[in-house]
Amino acid sequence: MSLLEVDDVVVQFGGVTAVNHASFVAEAGRITGLIGPNGAGKTTCFNVISGLQKPTKGKVRFDSKTVTNMPVHRRSKRGMGRTFQRLEAFGSLSVRENVRVALDIHRGLLGLVKPGAADLDALLERVGISAYAAERADSIPTGTARLLELARCLAGEPKLLLLDEPSSGLDESETGAFGDLLKDLAAGGCGILMVEHDMDLVMKVCDEIHVLDFGSVIASGLPGAIRSNPKVQKAYLGYSDEAPDESAALVGTHHDPALHDTSVLPVVPDEIGAVR
Amino acid sequence: MSSFISFTIFGLVSGAAYAIAASGLVLTYTTTRVFNIAHGAFGMVLAFVFWDFSERQGLPLWFSLVLVLLVVAPAAGWFVSRFVTKGLGEAPVSSSLVVTVGLFVGLIGLAQQIWPPEARFVPPFFPETSFQLGDTFVTAHQLITILSSIVVAVLLYLLLNRTRIGTAMRASVDNPELLKLFGGKPEQVASLSWAIGISLAALGGVLLVSVVGLDYYALTLLVINAYAAAMLGRLKSLPLTFVGAMGLGLLTSYASAYLPTEGLLNSVRNVVPALFLFAVIIILPQAQLRIGQVKGIVSAPLPSLGKSVGWGLALLAFVGLLAGSASQANLLLVGTAATYAIVMLSLVLLTGYGGHVSLAQLTFAGVGALAYAKLDQPNLYGLVLSALIAAAVGGLVALPVLRLTGLYLALSTLAFATIMDKMIFQADFAFGFNGTLPAGRLSILGTAINSTGGYVFAMSVFLVLVAWGLLLLRRGVLGRMLIAMRDSPAACGTLGLDMRWFRVGLFGMSAGIAGLAGALFAGLRGTIGSADFQSFNSLPLLLLAVVFGVTSITGAVLGGTGLMLLPVLSSGDPQLGGLLFAVIGFGAVFAGRDPNGLANLIFRTGRLLEGRVAPQVLARIPDLPGRGARRRGRGADAPGDGSVEVPLSQLTLDPNVPVEEKEVGAHVASRG
Numbered sequence: 001m002s003l004l005e006v007d008d009v010v011v012q013f014g015g016v017t018a019v020n021h022a023s024f025v026a027e028a029g030r031i032t033g034l035i036g037p038n039g040a041g042k043t044t045c046f047n048v049i050s051g052l053q054k055p056t057k058g059k060v061r062f063d064s065k066t067v068t069n070m071p072v073h074r075r076s077k078r079g080m081g082r083t084f085q086r087l088e089a090f091g092s093l094s095v096r097e098n099v100r101v102a103l104d105i106h107r108g109l110l111g112l113v114k115p116g117a118a119d120l121d122a123l124l125e126r127v128g129i130s131a132y133a134a135e136r137a138d139s140i141p142t143g144t145a146r147l148l149e150l151a152r153c154l155a156g157e158p159k160l161l162l163l164d165e166p167s168s169g170l171d172e173s174e175t176g177a178f179g180d181l182l183k184d185l186a187a188g189g190c191g192i193l194m195v196e197h198d199m200d201l202v203m204k205v206c207d208e209i210h211v212l213d214f215g216s217v218i219a220s221g222l223p224g225a226i227r228s229n230p231k232v233q234k235a236y237l238g239y240s241d242e243a244p245d246e247s248a249a250l251v252g253t254h255h256d257p258a259l260h261d262t263s264v265l266p267v268v269p270d271e272i273g274a275v276r
Numbered sequence: 277m278s279s280f281i282s283f284t285i286f287g288l289v290s291g292a293a294y295a296i297a298a299s300g301l302v303l304t305y306t307t308t309r310v311f312n313i314a315h316g317a318f319g320m321v322l323a324f325v326f327w328d329f330s331e332r333q334g335l336p337l338w339f340s341l342v343l344v345l346l347v348v349a350p351a352a353g354w355f356v357s358r359f360v361t362k363g364l365g366e367a368p369v370s371s372s373l374v375v376t377v378g379l380f381v382g383l384i385g386l387a388q389q390i391w392p393p394e395a396r397f398v399p400p401f402f403p404e405t406s407f408q409l410g411d412t413f414v415t416a417h418q419l420i421t422i423l424s425s426i427v428v429a430v431l432l433y434l435l436l437n438r439t440r441i442g443t444a445m446r447a448s449v450d451n452p453e454l455l456k457l458f459g460g461k462p463e464q465v466a467s468l469s470w471a472i473g474i475s476l477a478a479l480g481g482v483l484l485v486s487v488v489g490l491d492y493y494a495l496t497l498l499v500i501n502a503y504a505a506a507m508l509g510r511l512k513s514l515p516l517t518f519v520g521a522m523g524l525g526l527l528t529s530y531a532s533a534y535l536p537t538e539g540l541l542n543s544v545r546n547v548v549p550a551l552f553l554f555a556v557i558i559i560l561p562q563a564q565l566r567i568g569q570v571k572g573i574v575s576a577p578l579p580s581l582g583k584s585v586g587w588g589l590a591l592l593a594f595v596g597l598l599a600g601s602a603s604q605a606n607l608l609l610v611g612t613a614a615t616y617a618i619v620m621l622s623l624v625l626l627t628g629y630g631g632h633v634s635l636a637q638l639t640f641a642g643v644g645a646l647a648y649a650k651l652d653q654p655n656l657y658g659l660v661l662s663a664l665i666a667a668a669v670g671g672l673v674a675l676p677v678l679r680l681t682g683l684y685l686a687l688s689t690l691a692f693a694t695i696m697d698k699m700i701f702q703a704d705f706a707f708g709f710n711g712t713l714p715a716g717r718l719s720i721l722g723t724a725i726n727s728t729g730g731y732v733f734a735m736s737v738f739l740v741l742v743a744w745g746l747l748l749l750r751r752g753v754l755g756r757m758l759i760a761m762r763d764s765p766a767a768c769g770t771l772g773l774d775m776r777w778f779r780v781g782l783f784g785m786s787a788g789i790a791g792l793a794g795a796l797f798a799g800l801r802g803t804i805g806s807a808d809f810q811s812f813n814s815l816p817l818l819l820l821a822v823v824f825g826v827t828s829i830t831g832a833v834l835g836g837t838g839l840m841l842l843p844v845l846s847s848g849d850p851q852l853g854g855l856l857f858a859v860i861g862f863g864a865v866f867a868g869r870d871p872n873g874l875a876n877l878i879f880r881t882g883r884l885l886e887g888r889v890a891p892q893v894l895a896r897i898p899d900l901p902g903r904g905a906r907r908r909g910r911g912a913d914a915p916g917d918g919s920v921e922v923p924l925s926q927l928t929l930d931p932n933v934p935v936e937e938k939e940v941g942a943h944v945a946s947r948g
Contacts, residue, residue: 015702031433050770051769051770052766052769058518071769071774072769073767073769073770073771073772073773073774073775075770075891076769076770076771077772079771081771082770084766085766088764088766088767089763089764090759090760090763090764090767091762091763091764091769092759092762092763093756093759093760093787097756098760100756101455101756101760101768102771103773104756104757105757105768105771105772105773106771106772149767152771153771155771156771156772161841253454255277
């Protein structure tokens with residue numbers, strides 16, 4: 001059984017369908033990428049998984065328990081951590097205090113055991129932001145704040161990490177180091193589900209990738225297969241290598257009924273394990 | 277039977293007027309995310325304007341109506357959306373509440389200033405005309421009210437569903453940024469919805485004024501009826517708001533018809549809307565956490581331990597001096613200031629640290645005072661027990677709102693204050709109708725404090741103790757967690773914090789501190805009554821707390837003094853009362869976005885002096901043996917503690933920064 005199973009989830013806002021019968025899984029000890037063009041429903045999926053958004057339909061199972069109606073904090077207590085695309089750092093606290101709050105929450109108020117300075121320093125060191133420890137969280141660079149959110153999650157010793165565009169704001173060398181950190185975490189048994197726009201990073205670190213477009217999973221598989229998948233190329237680039245005649249309709253592709261009508265699911269090449 | 281029908285008609289008529297006002301409230305809230313507590317106050321002021329046009333200046337009725345509804349009200353709405361509430365939707369809910377409470381108080385002050393109290397009468401429309409319906413009569417005014425609500429419902433439906441701007445209005449509810457990207461203009465949408473919203477408030481006010489009477493408070497507090505109705509639709513759905521308004525209108529009407537005229541049930545009729553609100557809150561489903569809202573607030577700096585102790589002792593010494601020299605009347609004023617300051621400290625905890633708003637803090641003080649007088653134990657035990665009772669009541673108020681957001685909590689405190697005011701405090705088991713209760717002076721460890729001077733000193737000791745307690749709390753685990761919850765509830769949730777019970781605890785603790793203040797106040801005065809804790813006065817209290825700075829102890833002490841001075845200032849000239857309200861209200865409208873308030877100005881000046889003047893002064897004082905070392909120690913603290921600018925500029929100019937960043941990368945790299 002997978003660590004996380006998203007099963008046929010639908011989210012509708014008024015008349016708009018943000019997530020349309022999406023199903024995918026993420027495994028423990030592996031890095032799973034969730035990619036797709038802007039507005040594909042990736043962050044909404046994250047909100048459903050972490051409990052910030054109730055799905056209109058569908059189920060979420062985490063660690064062999066259905067958590068669809070579980071409050072946000074209880075999912076976290078069961079081992080789910082997440083970061084945010086729009087930063088949610090505690091702006092008026094210092095970087096160090098941010099992580100300290102996370103440790104306090106994780107250990108429970110009644111414990112009242114002061115989190116050891118060593119634990120705090122180790123967390124800051126692990127994501128590489130020790131140099132910013134004393135600064136207010138709303139004054140540090142975006143990339144650093146994303147790492148801070150990761151450090152906060154790690155304080156809870158999560159089984160599953162949901163990372164929403166974690167590398168945006170990092171420079172090339174920092175991104176490389178960040179990728180290594182993710183691999184390291186996965187090697188330690190943590191499952192990682194990551195929404196990311198940096199394709200180099202995704203292709204380099206992900207064990208499996210799911211592609212969302214208009215709220216539906218249009219492809220799932222290994223990085224290499226995803227890269228050459230014509231449907232994915234089309235969703236991203238507006239044309240695909242294998243269907244040159246369709247590239248003429250470059251602008252109109254987002255309205256291609258073949259992609260967005262759920263009754264006409266894309267044919268996915270054999271080597272890609274399609275979810276449906 | 278015919279009386280039942282006539283009460284039903286009366287209920288439907290009031291329901292129709294509530295529905296009109298409530299739909300305006302819902303429209304402005306959904307499109308701009310600013311909940312306008314002053315909605316009823318706008319209705320009140322515009323009803324006065326209508327009276328002014330039609331009665332005082334003698335303009336034709338229809339012309340006055342057109343002027344008010346289509347010119348003055350929309351202009352006021354446009355002005356507010358452009359210059360007062362712009363951008364507030366993205367600010368913490370505490371800011372938008374404080375700003376609109378500022379409008380609320382300011383508008384009442386303005387109305388008192390322009391139209392001083394005198395008997396005014398607004399006749400109903402077509403007073404001579406009525407229609408027979410079976411055994412009962414329906415007046416033309418009643419018919420017009422019901423028809424107006426139907427017309428408003430139809431027009432709003434058409435606007436929102438059949439026009440481009442209406443679609444944009446609905447879109448701006450979900451995502452104003454996205455609307456901008458698609459070529460919409462959120463500012464225009466906001467202005468339009470405020471113009472319509474205030475116009476609807478005016479229509480509601482004009483329709484009700486012949487029933488309720490032209491009164492500063494009665495019409496203003498109708499906002500409670502409006503938002504109680506709107507809550508049935510979760511402040512979003514217009515059809516459910518109409519259903520809620522009609523239901524509330526009928527309930528109110530039946531309550532006034534069929535409830536007994538004796539005992540506690542008699543007073544229930546005055547608080548039906550507030551009870552309705554609590555009932556609705558209990559059945560509302562769990563609210564979802566909002567993502568991406570609050571930026572870190574630059575809070576007032578936390579004083580060092582030495583500074584806290586020093587200033588606390590200085591305050592005590594000052595009050596001690598006053599206690600020995602001031603007259604009895606002035607001592608009572610100092611004691612009152614201390615009371616208000618402690619109540620404001622409870623707001624420092626709740627609003628300054630926790631980001632929640634209570635519109636009933638003085639009512640909690642009243643609960644403490646009532647408990648103290650009823651317990652009749654004028655000692656520490658009685659005092660603590662009174663505070664605990666107030667804390668329990670505070671927790672109880674927060675309990676039904678457990679699953680909802682801070683806005684609902686604030687709104688329910690206003691309803692709670694009304695219930696206490698009109699029902700509980702006036703009841704025979706409490707202060708009694710317009711009655712008072714005796715309360716004894718506190719005795720501490722068997723020693724009675726009989727002199728007013730001594731008692732006032734004891735009060736300031738409690739003030740300082742509470743302040744120290746808050747500062748300790750702010751430095752510890754709880755304080756950090758409060759700030760974290762204020763900055764990002766979503767992050768706290770995903771980190772595993774169950775904020776619901778935390779909030780009940782926070783609210784209870786804050787109410788307990790207010791209750792302590794009330795109990796001390798009861799002992800100071802000797803007799804205490806419901807008039808001392810009128811619910812409305814919680815609003816200027818909140819506003820002054822914010823204007824003087826709700827994030828710091830200094831702000832609370834200054835604010836308490838300011839609030840004590842208000843009646844003193846206006847006692848010489850009753851006219852001044854309205855003006856003061858207007859000044860405080862509109863002052864809070866401008867200061868409400870910065871909860872650090874005036875206190876922060878003092879801190880900044882202090883730091884400036886410390887940075888510029890202190891070194892010069894110190895340089896001229898000959899270095900005494902033993903003192904030099906201490907001074908050097910403080911000097912070393914100063915850059916990190918006092919002036920923020922110095923380390924920042926050092927950081928940005930520091931040539932080592934790029935190297936540091938590389939090191940950051942290297943740390944991560946070394947992990948792989």
